[in-house]
Amino acid sequence: MDFSDFFPVWNDLKETERRLLTSAATELNVFKGAVISDGKDACSGIMLIESGQIRAYTTSPEGKEITLYRLLERDICLFSASCMMNGINFDVTLAAEKDCRVILIPSDAYKHVMSESAPLANFTNEVLASRFSDVMWLIEQIMWKSFDKRLAAFLTEESAIEESDTLHITHEIIGNHLGSPREVVTRMLKYFAAEGLVELARGSIRITDPKRLSALS
């Protein structure tokens, strides 16, 4: 993959700027389950996701979790370089949900180019605005949507990402995505099963009526 696949403004950068970014960049594998970064001091750099899937989440002081958004192929991961963005006063944890192949541009190099390049600064602004939009969507979900709708939406989305009707996921992990206790997830899944929307087995959930599940969400 090419840098221009990630940066629509690539050709608006100066030749020297492009060279600075490409020569600083390294390609690396991040294995499923690896925590990539976990706070506002994260400084490894901007990650361009060539393949794989990254989950961004926040945790409570007691270790409860809620998923903020997911990054997929061709997405840019900004919060692995939180340190270079003034004004970011919160911690986002980033973890690989699948094996990932990423291009890492170190924070120093990126910040250096961004400080002089209006196109890159404006594009970075756009990426930040997209993540902000993801989080605003989440607030609306939490505030205005009942838990059955949120769970139905999560299962539907997960099924689309995995391209499968059968999800190998525990109730606890679903709880971590939705910021809800495991028991609440289990109770609602049992209700979904009783309604014929899903079938539950140990360690997996099969969506038996994707249309109604999606309509519920």
Added chain:
Amino acid sequence: MDFSDFFPVWNDLKETERRLLTSAATELNVFKGAVISDGKDACSGIMLIESGQIRAYTTSPEGKEITLYRLLERDICLFSASCMMNGINFDVTLAAEKDCRVILIPSDAYKHVMSESAPLANFTNEVLASRFSDVMWLIEQIMWKSFDKRLAAFLTEESAIEESDTLHITHEIIGNHLGSPREVVTRMLKYFAAEGLVELARGSIRITDPKRLSALS
């Protein structure tokens, strides 16, 4: 007030850029209660708040509200110019909570300068990151904090903003700030009153034990 009071990067802009921004800007009064803008298509422009107070909130399809953050003197209001920021896919409503004196820089002029000025683009990024941080703080409050703590924090903050122990605010308006039904607010306020933290009267709440209220938050 001077533009450099709002833009720490003012002296990093070119003379022509500064002139473009100042000549496009107008100063205006916004009266208490006025809705300044209400969506992602908002395009009036960037507002520099010389005095007053603006509330940013989001609403549910049914008209329920929750406060996202407040802007005070010397703050910059970005979302009155949402239209110029690609990647913003959510609606923020902005309303004056007090009479405001603001400098309005039309979106076109601001976007024009920002598209060519790395310092202004990076600074705008910083302002956006601050708002993003406000909203992340809110998510953490909603997800991990019980309602008594959130209400105590709200009353404490409100008292600081108003510089008064007596708040002239209805339970319904508090509910709109916190995204909670009026009845829930009333019930908790009665509990606070029974605990000796506040005294309730028609249309007002007097904080009688600010220390304990603040400790509770």
